[in-house]
Amino acid sequence: MSTNDSPQGGDAALINASIAQLKDWLAAGELSANDLAAAFERRIETIDPELNSLISRVEANAPASTDGPLAGIPYAHKDIFCAKGTRTTCGSRMLGDWVAPYDSTVHERLSQSGAVLLGKANMDEFAMGSSNENSHFGAVANPWDTAAVPGGSSGGSAAAVAARLVPFATGTDTGGSIRQPAAFCGVTGIKPTYGRVSRYGMIAYASSFDQGGVIAKSAADCALVLGEMAGFDPKDSTSSDEAVPDYVAGLDGSIEGLRVGIPKQWFSDALDPAVGDAVTAAIDELRAAGARMVEIDLPDADIALAAYYLLAPAEASSNLSRFDGVRFGYRCEDPKDLQDLYERTRSEGFGSEVKRRILVGTYALSAGYYDAFYRRAQKARRLVTEHFQRAFDQCDLIAGPVTPTPAFDRGAHSDDPAKMYLEDIFTIPVNLAGLPGMSVPAGFVNGRPVGLQLIGRHFDEGRLLNVAHQYQQRVDWHERMPSIAGDSANDNREG
Amino acid sequence: MSLTNDQLQAVAHLARIAVEPESTEALRTDLNAILDQARLLDDPRLNDLEPMAHPLDQTQRLRPDEVTETDQRDTLMEGAPAQENGLFLVPKVIE
Numbered sequence: 001m002s003t004n005d006s007p008q009g010g011d012a013a014l015i016n017a018s019i020a021q022l023k024d025w026l027a028a029g030e031l032s033a034n035d036l037a038a039a040f041e042r043r044i045e046t047i048d049p050e051l052n053s054l055i056s057r058v059e060a061n062a063p064a065s066t067d068g069p070l071a072g073i074p075y076a077h078k079d080i081f082c083a084k085g086t087r088t089t090c091g092s093r094m095l096g097d098w099v100a101p102y103d104s105t106v107h108e109r110l111s112q113s114g115a116v117l118l119g120k121a122n123m124d125e126f127a128m129g130s131s132n133e134n135s136h137f138g139a140v141a142n143p144w145d146t147a148a149v150p151g152g153s154s155g156g157s158a159a160a161v162a163a164r165l166v167p168f169a170t171g172t173d174t175g176g177s178i179r180q181p182a183a184f185c186g187v188t189g190i191k192p193t194y195g196r197v198s199r200y201g202m203i204a205y206a207s208s209f210d211q212g213g214v215i216a217k218s219a220a221d222c223a224l225v226l227g228e229m230a231g232f233d234p235k236d237s238t239s240s241d242e243a244v245p246d247y248v249a250g251l252d253g254s255i256e257g258l259r260v261g262i263p264k265q266w267f268s269d270a271l272d273p274a275v276g277d278a279v280t281a282a283i284d285e286l287r288a289a290g291a292r293m294v295e296i297d298l299p300d301a302d303i304a305l306a307a308y309y310l311l312a313p314a315e316a317s318s319n320l321s322r323f324d325g326v327r328f329g330y331r332c333e334d335p336k337d338l339q340d341l342y343e344r345t346r347s348e349g350f351g352s353e354v355k356r357r358i359l360v361g362t363y364a365l366s367a368g369y370y371d372a373f374y375r376r377a378q379k380a381r382r383l384v385t386e387h388f389q390r391a392f393d394q395c396d397l398i399a400g401p402v403t404p405t406p407a408f409d410r411g412a413h414s415d416d417p418a419k420m421y422l423e424d425i426f427t428i429p430v431n432l433a434g435l436p437g438m439s440v441p442a443g444f445v446n447g448r449p450v451g452l453q454l455i456g457r458h459f460d461e462g463r464l465l466n467v468a469h470q471y472q473q474r475v476d477w478h479e480r481m482p483s484i485a486g487d488s489a490n491d492n493r494e495g
Numbered sequence: 496m497s498l499t500n501d502q503l504q505a506v507a508h509l510a511r512i513a514v515e516p517e518s519t520e521a522l523r524t525d526l527n528a529i530l531d532q533a534r535l536l537d538d539p540r541l542n543d544l545e546p547m548a549h550p551l552d553q554t555q556r557l558r559p560d561e562v563t564e565t566d567q568r569d570t571l572m573e574g575a576p577a578q579e580n581g582l583f584l585v586p587k588v589i590e
Contacts, residue, residue: 098574101567101570101571194550194551234558237555238549238553302532302535303536305532306533309532310533310536317510321511324511326575326583327574327575328571330576331576331577335586336586337586337588338585338588340586341585343511343512346510346513355522358510358512359503359506359510359526360529363502363506363526363530372533373533376533377536379536379541380535380538380541381550382546382547383540385550417525417528418532421529421532434549434550
């Protein structure tokens with residue numbers, strides 16, 4: 001197929017089309033799944049060397065289902081999801097050559113729905129990072145400005161969707177790892193309620209926070225994909241048996257009279273005023289669509305941050321103890337005894353941020369410090385959760401910034417971990433409380449995207465998607481596409 | 496609360512991570528900057544709160560005690576860095 005044979009205008013039309021549109025073309029026989037995959041593969045080949053958003057390419061197989069809800073739709077997995085027979089690295093040297101012997105539930109469900117895997121996306125090692133600079137497989141460039149980071153840890157997923165290398169990608173969010181890179185890359189991302197999406201086969205970082213989700217161009221695309229991923233899984237004892245509503249059917253509801261909580265503490269000196277302006281303009285759009293704004297209190301984001309950076313490392317220190325150089329993954333050369341094998345394997349196999357977090361977590365859990373650190377942080381988790389509960393007495397959903405600034409320059413924070421952690425100040429409280437959150441493109445500051453964060457009550461993903469979709473009916477930020485060197489496929493580009 | 500070099504070495508041993516002496520100081524600085532934030536947790540409002548382990552306060556679900564997995568020993572052993580006859584190989588532990 002020459003590029004001009006695709007429905008209505010070649011590859012440019014394909015890569016910018018909504019998933020619903022692609023489904024229509026496929027169903028009408030105007031497009032074949034093979035040709036669709038090939039169009040995206042060509043794009044990956046041309047553009048990804050500049051971005052490094054994928055760690056591994058996967059040869060496109062014929063869809064496992066030809067009439068499933070995602071039949072023939074290409075996608076990428078964050079390289080944290082096991083897919084049988086594919087290299088699954090988690091961005092680490094520790095798993096550099098490891099081939100997954102089984103499927104994650106998310107992969108199994110997406111396969112059953114007919115989606116076609118094209119690659120495994122780059123990420124911060126073991127999902128620890130906010131810039132994608134902690135990957136063993138190299139940093140990822142932000143498609144809007146290659147001097148900027150794409151955010152993290154699902155930085156490869158967000159960059160790949162922004163650059164239109166795939167229609168959607170999976171991601172995971174432990175402290176903001178879907179929402180922050182989605183904001184930095186100008187794409188739409190949803191982190192569901194804790195337990196909404198199965199964690200089976202999703203390599204663990206901090207198990208009481210980790211949650212899989214979707215990054216796509218629009219809320220409508222996210223709704224379609226999340227509906228396929230979500231639901232109870234007997235293989236994940238923390239997955240919820242709460243029924244999964246039809247997210248797509250809920251998109252068109254009116255938001256007239258909806259009470260939107262605006263956390264006054266989040267619009268403080270810590271927020272870049274230009275980001276604040278963009279977020280305020282987005283909130284004005286929600287008001288124009290009939291929503292009512294209510295000022296709410298969400299204090300103690302600094303306490304939330306302090307608690308998270310003890311609790312998540314504590315859980316990580318336990319989860320990552322499985323990487324011992326014996327059963328799978330990397331092993332150091334010529335170990336002189338078993339102790340040396342463990343210690344050198346882990347010292348060489350893990351990158352510096354992962355080691356820092358394992359050490360912090362080990363310390364926080366060690367005898368004599370457990371009460372002062374770990375238990376105290378669990379109490380702080382309760383405090384933060386109660387703040388949200390009180391806020392939701394006054395409003396139906398919360399709107400605010402995703403990050404204090406737009407994407408920062410590569411290398412800007414890489415030698416100051418404590419400063420890097422501040423990037424997560426508006427996303428982490430949501431993970432402590434296990435709430436669903438979204439990032440929705442809401443404009444640009446100096447050519448770099450800004451995200452609007454929407455936060456819902458537990459299991460209120462449908463409402464988040466509905467509000468985001470209604471917002472996206474009024475603006476076109478989510479339809480803008482970065483101009484990328486070497487890219488000839490699109491004529492819809494934004495400088 | 497700040498970490499001494501000896502404490503750092505002890506924690507590194509607990510975590511089975513070798514820390515080279517030349518990187519100890521930089522690592523100690525990083526860790527102390529992170530642990531410094533924990534001072535915020537001295538807030539007296541936390542004293543009487545119940546520690547929270549699960550974001551929805553749920554307890555662990557139980558499942559029927561049934562065998563669901565089939566034997567995949569050969570497949571799983573393929574990921575091992577060193578193996579022989581279906582066993583993991585490690586350096587000699589007992590002289």
